[in-house]
Amino acid sequence: MPKFPEHIAIEKVHPEAVLDWHENFGDRTLIVESKQVVEVAKILRDQFGYKMLVDLTAVDYLPRRPRFEVVYHYLNLQTNTRIRIKTQLEETSAHLPTLSDIYPIADWYEREVWDLFGIKFDGHPNLKRIMLYEGFEGHPLRKDYPKTKRQPLLGPQN
Amino acid sequence: MSTVSTSEITAALPPDEPEFQHQEMMLNIGPSHPAMHGIIHIKAKLEGELVIESEVDIGYLHRAFEKSCEEATWNQAIIYTDRLNYVSAAINNIGYCMAVEKLLGVTLPPRGQYIRTLMSEISRIGDHLTCVGASAMELGGFTPFLYMIKGREYCWELIENYCGGRVTTMASRVGGMPHDLPEGFLDQCLWVVKEIREILRECHVLLTKNRIFVERMKGVGAMSGERAIEWGWTGPCLRSCGVGYDVRKDFPYLVYNELDWEVPVGTNGDNLDRYLVRMEEMEQSCRIIEQCVAKMPGGPINCDNKRVMLPAKKDTYENIEGLMNHFKLIMYGHGIRVPQGEVYFPVEGANGELGFYIVSHPDEHSKDGRNDRAWRVRCRPPCMNPVAGLPEIINNYMIADIVPTFGSVNMIGGELDR
Amino acid sequence: MSNHANGHHLDMTRSLSGSVVTTRFDKLLGWARKYSLFQYPFVTACCGMEYMATAASHYDLDRFGAALPRFSPRQADVLWVVGTISHKIAPVLKTIYDQMAEPKWVVSFGACASCGGPYDNYATVQGIDTIIPVDIYIAGCPPRPEAVLDGLLKLQELIQNQKHEWR
Numbered sequence: 001m002p003k004f005p006e007h008i009a010i011e012k013v014h015p016e017a018v019l020d021w022h023e024n025f026g027d028r029t030l031i032v033e034s035k036q037v038v039e040v041a042k043i044l045r046d047q048f049g050y051k052m053l054v055d056l057t058a059v060d061y062l063p064r065r066p067r068f069e070v071v072y073h074y075l076n077l078q079t080n081t082r083i084r085i086k087t088q089l090e091e092t093s094a095h096l097p098t099l100s101d102i103y104p105i106a107d108w109y110e111r112e113v114w115d116l117f118g119i120k121f122d123g124h125p126n127l128k129r130i131m132l133y134e135g136f137e138g139h140p141l142r143k144d145y146p147k148t149k150r151q152p153l154l155g156p157q158n
Numbered sequence: 159m160s161t162v163s164t165s166e167i168t169a170a171l172p173p174d175e176p177e178f179q180h181q182e183m184m185l186n187i188g189p190s191h192p193a194m195h196g197i198i199h200i201k202a203k204l205e206g207e208l209v210i211e212s213e214v215d216i217g218y219l220h221r222a223f224e225k226s227c228e229e230a231t232w233n234q235a236i237i238y239t240d241r242l243n244y245v246s247a248a249i250n251n252i253g254y255c256m257a258v259e260k261l262l263g264v265t266l267p268p269r270g271q272y273i274r275t276l277m278s279e280i281s282r283i284g285d286h287l288t289c290v291g292a293s294a295m296e297l298g299g300f301t302p303f304l305y306m307i308k309g310r311e312y313c314w315e316l317i318e319n320y321c322g323g324r325v326t327t328m329a330s331r332v333g334g335m336p337h338d339l340p341e342g343f344l345d346q347c348l349w350v351v352k353e354i355r356e357i358l359r360e361c362h363v364l365l366t367k368n369r370i371f372v373e374r375m376k377g378v379g380a381m382s383g384e385r386a387i388e389w390g391w392t393g394p395c396l397r398s399c400g401v402g403y404d405v406r407k408d409f410p411y412l413v414y415n416e417l418d419w420e421v422p423v424g425t426n427g428d429n430l431d432r433y434l435v436r437m438e439e440m441e442q443s444c445r446i447i448e449q450c451v452a453k454m455p456g457g458p459i460n461c462d463n464k465r466v467m468l469p470a471k472k473d474t475y476e477n478i479e480g481l482m483n484h485f486k487l488i489m490y491g492h493g494i495r496v497p498q499g500e501v502y503f504p505v506e507g508a509n510g511e512l513g514f515y516i517v518s519h520p521d522e523h524s525k526d527g528r529n530d531r532a533w534r535v536r537c538r539p540p541c542m543n544p545v546a547g548l549p550e551i552i553n554n555y556m557i558a559d560i561v562p563t564f565g566s567v568n569m570i571g572g573e574l575d576r
Numbered sequence: 577m578s579n580h581a582n583g584h585h586l587d588m589t590r591s592l593s594g595s596v597v598t599t600r601f602d603k604l605l606g607w608a609r610k611y612s613l614f615q616y617p618f619v620t621a622c623c624g625m626e627y628m629a630t631a632a633s634h635y636d637l638d639r640f641g642a643a644l645p646r647f648s649p650r651q652a653d654v655l656w657v658v659g660t661i662s663h664k665i666a667p668v669l670k671t672i673y674d675q676m677a678e679p680k681w682v683v684s685f686g687a688c689a690s691c692g693g694p695y696d697n698y699a700t701v702q703g704i705d706t707i708i709p710v711d712i713y714i715a716g717c718p719p720r721p722e723a724v725l726d727g728l729l730k731l732q733e734l735i736q737n738q739k740h741e742w743r
Contacts (some may be wrong), residue, residue, distance in 0.1 A: 196620070
């Protein structure tokens, strides 16, 4: 399969950054080195016009190693093209550089990923829980968090 | 009456009283506050009546949509999608089902696609009516609210006629639609469109030409197009800033590219433009509905893949193949077997790009590398971005301007907090 | 009344018939209270849409003397808990309930408020009656407006028949 133009441009600057790529189900996907997500985001924005960070989320593939995948979806409004950037993280080193300097919306998306998956974002200005409350222990969207494990602030502890 | 100068007032004050207290004040708005329909918490730092800094706190309606979907089968998860954007539930159902269909590689026959388009647009009108009506009510216009809720009631009666539910519709299945259109439905659609047009005309008179309403909305909460893109705004909020991005036009799905309609675009990105864009979108949705009614093809509504779609009830009850087919799709551990992979599928929700990122990944029980339930369902909530950008459009405006600004971004708790 | 039925009383009743109604003070208070319910809608989720529909002109909650939503718990008699209550919002709900003045009633609107509904998970309170007392439960996800009106009538019946503290 031929490489995407974005892939070639990233390889020019960071030869080791892209680990794999595919176009399954018509969604163009690059899997990149976790240290390079900010550099990749800058190249996509400045050279290819991916001005919008549509979505940022994570997936827990327990028991697979590496355990986590963080997924970025970018959109170019001029050419109507999308690209998905994925990066893989081990549980022991579950942290990534923040994108909130480049895309302001990444602030909330990253807080959500921290809250629900426990993946830290280095350099984030305000990394605290967004969906749950202070005092909640654990990260509920991890596969090893039971769905019904409640931590109520009031009322019966079931 | 002679005018009084400030120095005279100062002189009249008791000597130990300071002239005017310049003091910052923190004001908590919400989580339960009449202006915050839904539950959301805005912490505003005020100087006099001016908001100089603010912070938005969400998550009060977090009810584990994504975790619940991981434990439900592909079709069971539809009930949770109902409760994302509960004002236009059918769009969520259809968006989710289309994402799963993209993984499965099935498409609906034309009649099914037309029915989906029709249901989406009816829901969109209902959503916009609620948003505009509620924000008009918060500015004191109770009549437009009542008129618009009347219009929404007509839309919901249509939806109820189709699927039996008013708010939570379940108006779609993976690989098909739950029902064919009931008798007389298309004529009823045309009647509703006529009524909605009349309501829009009345509300234009009551709101667009109302000086109080316009002056509270115009120039308030303005956002530039470039900044809106950085915040990831989509939908009416982005279009009001002059960026004509609409998933229905730019990434056409269903039958939108076969129909003749336009994308309304604003210029200033202020509250008035957001209001006007929504009003015009309802008119465009009316046009889409009319064309769907005129072009509605005959034929089947579901895909003919027996591994995806339940057989007709008649077959289930009357022959063994149908019965087995039914059980194979219903029994625990069987169900729809979706191949391994991941997709992102966007549709145009009422608030903007509603995307579903779905991962199918075999768990330890899977023998064929496929799974009867999702490994991960991520909903890209369209109203999260405007709410995240809310501080930018309420800072440096008066505190009373929070009300129309917050109303015009159309925060929906279900999809914001999931 | 029957054990007071002496001749004098009968006379009075006969002479005043048509212009005077005799009742217990308690019952009168219940009658007055049930038709002037000031409600505090604690609207969180999907059910709010049906609450809105019920309050608007199609179904018209106004007919039953429950027209005015008061957004201050101090001024409200009935707390409508409309929608899912998550663990994060639960302390707010409790505070609001505590702030309301007696007499007060609580309506649990919809499946989520009554028992958690479809959300049996880490985030959701499994019924508000684990936090505050509830008088009327309205079933449905969300309840149809007709069900809401039925719930309101049931609440009125309950108010009419309960013992009222009037001092």
